Amino acid sequence: MCEDILTKIISHPDAVNQEEVAAVLSDEEITPKLFSKADEIRRKYLGKDVYFRGIIEFSNYCRNNCLYCGIRGGNSVVQRYRMTPDEIVSRAEIILNEGIKTVVLQSGEDPFYTTDMIGEIVSRIKNLGMTITLSIGERDFYEYRYWKDLGADRYLMRHETADESLYAQLHPGDHFETRKAHLLELKRLWYEVGAGSMVGLPGQDDIALAKDILFTYQLDADMVGIGPFIPHPDTPLKDSAGGSLEKTLKMVALTRLFLPDANIPATTALGSISPQGRQMALQCGANVIMPNFTPSPYRAQYALYPNKICIMENDKACGKCSKLLVQNAGYEVSESHGYRRRIAKAHE
Numbered sequence: 192m193c194e195d196i197l198t199k200i201i202s203h204p205d206a207v208n209q210e211e212v213a214a215v216l217s218d219e220e221i222t223p224k225l226f227s228k229a230d231e232i233r234r235k236y237l238g239k240d241v242y243f244r245g246i247i248e249f250s251n252y253c254r255n256n257c258l259y260c261g262i263r264g265g266n267s268v269v270q271r272y273r274m275t276p277d278e279i280v281s282r283a284e285i286i287l288n289e290g291i292k293t294v295v296l297q298s299g300e301d302p303f304y305t306t307d308m309i310g311e312i313v314s315r316i317k318n319l320g321m322t323i324t325l326s327i328g329e330r331d332f333y334e335y336r337y338w339k340d341l342g343a344d345r346y347l348m349r350h351e352t353a354d355e356s357l358y359a360q361l362h363p364g365d366h367f368e369t370r371k372a373h374l375l376e377l378k379r380l381w382y383e384v385g386a387g388s389m390v391g392l393p394g395q396d397d398i399a400l401a402k403d404i405l406f407t408y409q410l411d412a413d414m415v416g417i418g419p420f421i422p423h424p425d426t427p428l429k430d431s432a433g434g435s436l437e438k439t440l441k442m443v444a445l446t447r448l449f450l451p452d453a454n455i456p457a458t459t460a461l462g463s464i465s466p467q468g469r470q471m472a473l474q475c476g477a478n479v480i481m482p483n484f485t486p487s488p489y490r491a492q493y494a495l496y497p498n499k500i501c502i503m504e505n506d507k508a509c510g511k512c513s514k515l516l517v518q519n520a521g522y523e524v525s526e527s528h529g530y531r532r533r534i535a536k537a538h539e
């Protein structure tokens with residue numbers, strides 16, 4: 192039965208319902224078939240290319256209190272930092288010198304960085320000839336437009352869970368509909384938009400996970416980042432169980448079937464729960480790696496979750512190690528800017 196569902200996802204994704212997606216997620220026997228189908232589709236539409244994005248985590252201040260997050264505003268233990276625009280731009284230059292043409296600027300939701308400050312950083316990095324992804328949380332709609340006009344190319348804002356009641360529990364004072372409205376506005380402004388979710392959250396069942404996949408499909412997300420939930424000791428969820436490697440990989444593979452041409456990272460969180468996590472993700476549908484270029488000592492302080500890999504590496508080590516990882520997994524490092532390769536009729 193689940194084999195039929197895989198066939199249906201590939202041929203008629205619009206007709207697939209959440210119960211069918213959940214059935215695939217709960218069926219252990221289908222896993223090898225699902226992974227090989229996802230890799231087949233990825234190779235058919237994207238070849239062996241793996242796109243690189245250098246990430247700079249420029250501030251760990253956050254005004255929000257997401258229950259799962261190690262840098263939530265209510266965590267008084269974490270040591271906070273902010274990078275200056277000059278520091279950020281000089282890190283972008285290091286990324287470019289490593290042959291990586293895309294930079295991801297990530298932070299907590301930190302209003303210290305005004306519209307104009309972010310605009311100035313975007314303009315200066317665009318002048319280097321780089322592609323820019325902003326990942327700085329929910330901001331005013333006029334700001335999205337302003338930064339787009341200055342040259343920002345992509346906006347990454349994971350939805351974390353598309354289950355409305357779970358979303359409300361995990362994000363005090365916030366609602367899934369708000370997050371959805373922001374993502375739709377970013378799409379409307381022609382950003383390449385990244386959504387994505389966490390796997391293994393307390394109270395999350397396979398139907399909730401199926402909602403995540405169907406949401407990213409309906410959004411036509413250009414990027415989808417999926418990682419396991421890893422409980423952080425300084426958060427209210429510290430005693431919860433974390434997400435599993437296999438379930439997270441199944442989410443990656445199913446996403447590839449629904450969105451054959453989307454960019455799907457092999458997330459650092461996957462590499463943090465298993466030494467082979469990112470390689471395995473590349474082998475079941477993922478096609479993006481995001482080496483970390485946050486400078487020390489800040490890198491270790493951007494602790495969204497514990498035991499994050501690569502926090503002790505030096506400037507260039509992550510780029511080199513990531514390239515090796517890609518080659519060892521049987522794929523090729525792409526030196527392109529890594530835009531989504533639009534496929535006119537992906538499922539035919």
Ligand code: SF4
Pocket residue numbers: 253254255256257260261262263264298299300328
């Ligand atoms: S997940 Fe993002 S928005 Fe939520 S507390 Fe952490 S940094 Fe802030």
